Amino acid sequence: MTEENNLTMTEFNQDNAFEIYSKKAIWGFSIFFAPIFGGVSLRQNLIDDNRKKEANIVLLVSIVFTVLTILIVNSVESKTNSLTYLLNMGWGAILSEYFFKKYFPNDNHEYKNIWKALLISIAIIIPFILAIIYTATE
Structure with a gap:
């Protein structure tokens, strides 16, 4: 390896010295849990990159996505999990x-x-799943 290539690899390692959650992980947490879970993962990436302002914006946006999902799903007469997953997929994609x-x-x-x-x-x-199960049996 030449000295120039060695310097480039050193710069690469210094610029990317921290690990992040992948795009797929963020999308998966958003779909299977809620957008706020994907947002928290992306926020952690930004915190690790010393971008606090951007991290807080992402957290706020993911909270808004989660609240919108709850409002939309609860406003529909026939409750289905597929609507929740579709919305979570959309928010997770964003x-x-x-x-x-x-x-x-x-x-x-x-x-x-x-x-x-x-x-x-x-x-x-x-606890949320247990609360749903408990209230459904009463």
């Missing part, structure tokens, strides 16, 4: 395709393992 690409256009980072975030997400969702 988070992963617009915001992710806007802030991480090169996409040449190492990716974080999602297991910790997945376990935290499941732990947050379980």
Whole structure:
């Protein structure tokens, strides 16, 4: 390896010294949990990149997406999970395709393992699922 190539690799490693959640992870968390979960993952990427202002904007947008989903789904007479998934897919696409690409256009980072975030997400969702089950049986 030449000295010029070595310098380029060193610069690459310094510029991308932190791991981020992938675009697919953000989209998946948005679909299967809620847009706020994808937003929190993208927010963490931005925090790790020292972009606090952008991180807070992404969090606010993901909260708005989640609230809109709740309002839209609850305003429809026939409640179906498919509408929720469709909305979550749309919001997740905006988070992963617009915001992710806007802030991480090169996409040449190492990716974080999602297991910790997945376990935290499941732990947050379980009480809601239990509440739905409990209220449905009464």
